[in-house]
Amino acid sequence: MIKKTIQVLALAYLFACASLHAQTGTFLGDLTWPEAKERLKAAPLVIIPFGGGAKEHGPHLPMNADRAVMEYLCQKAVETQPVIVAPPVYHGWFPAFREFPGTEIADPDLFRRYMQSIAESLIRNGARRIVFLNTGISKATGLPISIAARELRVQTGVPILVLSWDDLETPEIDALAEQKTGGHGDEIETSIQLFLQPDLVQMDKAVVDYGDSSNEKFPGYEPGLFSRNMKDPAYSTTGLFGNPTLATAEKGMKAMEILTRQWLKALDGFSRVKTERQR
Numbered sequence: 001m002i003k004k005t006i007q008v009l010a011l012a013y014l015f016a017c018a019s020l021h022a023q024t025g026t027f028l029g030d031l032t033w034p035e036a037k038e039r040l041k042a043a044p045l046v047i048i049p050f051g052g053g054a055k056e057h058g059p060h061l062p063m064n065a066d067r068a069v070m071e072y073l074c075q076k077a078v079e080t081q082p083v084i085v086a087p088p089v090y091h092g093w094f095p096a097f098r099e100f101p102g103t104e105i106a107d108p109d110l111f112r113r114y115m116q117s118i119a120e121s122l123i124r125n126g127a128r129r130i131v132f133l134n135t136g137i138s139k140a141t142g143l144p145i146s147i148a149a150r151e152l153r154v155q156t157g158v159p160i161l162v163l164s165w166d167d168l169e170t171p172e173i174d175a176l177a178e179q180k181t182g183g184h185g186d187e188i189e190t191s192i193q194l195f196l197q198p199d200l201v202q203m204d205k206a207v208v209d210y211g212d213s214s215n216e217k218f219p220g221y222e223p224g225l226f227s228r229n230m231k232d233p234a235y236s237t238t239g240l241f242g243n244p245t246l247a248t249a250e251k252g253m254k255a256m257e258i259l260t261r262q263w264l265k266a267l268d269g270f271s272r273v274k275t276e277r278q279r
Contacts, residue, residue: 025083027074041126043084044271045161048118049074050145051135053090056100056226058185058240060206061193063102065185066135068196069165072256073133073263081267083131086122089115092141099228100239112144119152119160128275129159131267138164139221161270168262176251179243181210184226186242188255195252206244211236 025043028036040046051070054063062068067090074085093111094104105111119130132149134142142164149160179187193201212233227234 025078025081025085027078027085027087029087037125039084040122041128043082043128045083045129045131045267046122046127047074047077047083047085047131047133047267048089048115048122049085049133049135050089050092050115050141051133052092052094052102052141054101054103055094056097056102056185056239057189057193058206058209058238058244060202060204060244061185061190062197062200064200065189065193069192069256069259070133070135072196073135073260076260076264077267080264081271083267083271084127086118089118092136093144094136094141096140096224096226097239100226108144111141112148115145116148116152119148120156123152123156123158127158129270129273130161131270132160132162133263134162134164136164137166138162139223157275159270159273159275161266163263163266165259167266168259170258170262172258173255176254178246182242183224184242185238185240186244187246188242188251190244190247191249191252192255193252194247194249195256198249203245203247206247207238207240208243208245209236209238209240210243211241 026039031039049070051066052063053067055066056063057065067088070088074088077083078085091103091105093106093108094102098104098106105114115132122130130152132145134145136142138146142162146162149162152158153160173188176191177187182188190201190206225232225234226236226239229235
């Protein structure tokens with residue numbers, strides 16, 4: 001009886017392991033090409049992640065802040081869903097930060113064509129759905145990526161989803177903040193980095209900078225800028241907007257829990273969007 005019970009438990013364990021393996025994803029670069037050939041066709045979606053590898057975030061944060069968030073979200077996707085994550089893109093179109101040290105693809109159309117070309121290669125090899133993860137915001141780096149997504153949808157028929165940082169934000173994240181306003185290198189971004197990579201955060205260099213808050217509010221899209229020209233109203237000595245001195249790792253952990261929940265919810269829903277092959 002004991003022997004039979006042990007055998008049943010062993011089989012249950014093996015079944016559970018097999019089920020877990022079936023539900024988890026992989027990084028494309030970890031596969032051999034024969035494995036990639038089969039898995040690209042089978043995976044419900046393929047993620048193309050983009051996060052700036054060297055973009056200023058104030059005098060206290062590492063320039064890899066966007067990359068760190070991107071890598072965290074991709075890891076969570078691989079651990080929980082049967083996705084494939086393509087090699088990441090670390091250089092993008094960052095006109096708002098151009099006057100600070102970092103790396104940038106200054107031509108937005110070149111960046112758009114680069115992202116589109118990556119997706120085209122994956123689609124040629126069997127990708128059924130494409131997700132662009134953009135850890136910039138939708139009306140900045142998200143603009144050329146979204147144009148690429150529209151063209152890909154029309155030209156290939158493959159469903160495409162663009163998820164930017166602000167698509168994943170919720171009022172819950174706003175509720176974590178004590179600062180009066182923010183937007184870059186601020187309390188929330190600094191908190192996230194204190195959670196993800198505390199050794200690279202220099203809180204002794206964190207300063208409060210609310211910029212020029214006297215501007216009148218009105219409808220429309222006005223591109224932001226962190227200018228180094230002292231005559232420009234958008235002149236910035238810090239490259240940040242907000243109050244990072246209020247940041248804590250606990251706030252960062254909660255913020256990443258919210259972003260991750262929204263990210264995985266989006267992936268799960270999009271993985272069920274019908275493709276041409278299913279119609």
